[in-house]
Amino acid sequence: MTPAELSAQLLTVVDGALERRGESTLTIGIDDVLLERPKNREHGDWASNIAMKLAKPLKTNPRELALELADGIRSIDGVSSVDVAGPGFINMTLDAAAAGAIAKTIVEQGDEFGRGNLYIGVKIDLEFVSANPTGPIHLGGVRWAAVGDSLARIFTAVGGIVTKEYYFNDHGGQIDRFARSLLASYLGEPTPEDGYGGQYIADIADRIVTGFTGDLASITREDQQEIFRAMGTDLMFGDIKASLHDFGVDFDVYFHENNLHEGGDVGRAIERLRTAGHIYEAEGATWFRSTDFGDDKDRVMRKSDGGYTYFLPDVAYHVTKWQRGFGRAINEQGADHHSTITRVRAGLQALSLQIPKGWPDYVLHQMVTVMRSGEEVKLSKRAGSYVTLRDLIDEVGCDATRYFLVARKVDSQLIFDIDLARSQSNDNPVYYIQYAHARVCSLQRQLGERGLGWNRDNGLAQLALLTSNFEQLLMVELSRYPEMLDAAAQNLEPHMLAQYLRDLATAFHAYYNGEAILVADDNLRDARLNLCAATQQVLHNGLDLLGVCAPEKM
């Protein structure tokens, strides 16, 4: 019996009770019949607070109503006992066969288990990382990469058609500063006042000098700077892409800001705003009257020097997303850019393109504090102090880094202690989860070595033998997987998956230590092996959505 089936049955019982009371105005939907997993095992497999919710509108005592509903629930097939507890909770326990059915479902559905239809057919654009190619990708960007990529995988698992997109900012002041810094390094000049420092600048400059086929020394400084700009961003971007790839993160679309300028999107957007009367000239600049759309002050769109601020290209960029047919667009970005949200949405509204008001969605994540030797490392490209993705892959490892970064809620500031991550990487919960998976694999290997077999079909028929407390707890965890995945997708919170997998691994390790799996009794052994296989499958499916591997041996 699946949670949804129980929920539907419960609804019928509640409807019956309402009918008996001649209550016709009160309609109860499937969502109102709240089923929850009690934290305490003594409260059964499932609990409902529906009696407490209905007591008031029905002008009755919650306990009385609960007792009445409990009578109806007792007759549901697969429910073995029902109790009323506390102020009116209805606690239900399933019989062993009904509970064991989850293992059968998982083994039969395999890789498909947990896939849902929450976002079936929905085209989703997920933009993340989008770091400027002015330096190596650092810890903040790695957090985006881990979270964004997992989110993309989760969306896909619940039916979404996902495009992972990277907005490549190869235009504007930051890039100029980067180019000037490279040039200065080449010429042996000190780093410009507002430029970037760090060893990587010298490295990139060297690579440009080596790679450039013409005679750098004989061209003008302007031309030199242009060379360093073009080749520098290419090299830097290549490095970023390569380290992300090694981290298991690849994008479907790399959108270059330059295309917006060259393709005329920016110009068209500004004309459309002008025609609609949303812009004005003042102090030599062109302004957007964003206060008409909820912003707290008007914004400059075109600077007095003729260049655009980032704002207009951003809006034009989102217009292309809309025009590319993404009913859902989600941008992941650092909390330090949160003020762009109002502006981008305001700009899109002003264009009158029938774009919904709350479009696009944002996932903001708080900043990462890096600790090393007990002290905070101030991250700064300019000062050249940072921890790069490459460092993390080399020193901590992909799986541990990904798990650590995705296991936290995005809106909590997190502290990344390099020494801890490196020296105690074995304490990372990811190994605990992977170990659970490897243990099941080991059991299956053991079978052969002991000359035992595993009759899967018999195991599926014997699931009612799984009656121990360990087994019951493990099955409860397993059955939570689909609903947990939906919740993670709905709330844009992949950390729920990371937490879940740890809980599942805990339930498995406890079982493994508490009961022998490879027992002499064929029926019991087959049934237990099926439960282990189900666990292995869910661990595998879940880890895959985190971009973490599920090893057979460790």
Place this chain on the structure above:
RNA sequence: GCGCCCGUAGCUCAGCGGAUAGAGCAAUUGACUACGGAUCAAUAGGCCGGGGGUUCAAAUCCCUCCGGGCGCACCA
């Protein structure tokens, strides 16, 4: 000053309307000559930042104050 986010065990974090607030690390103590101890079991550790409210029920929702982070550019 205004806006967004966060204050939960010594540390890092879950829980976000339900029944005794959870986990990992750190501390203390145990476990089968073993299906891999990268494990398990147990003890100890909390006025869930303070104060008001809403509710049958608040760590969770609302208000307020106090702490911390991040924004508030003709930077991105």
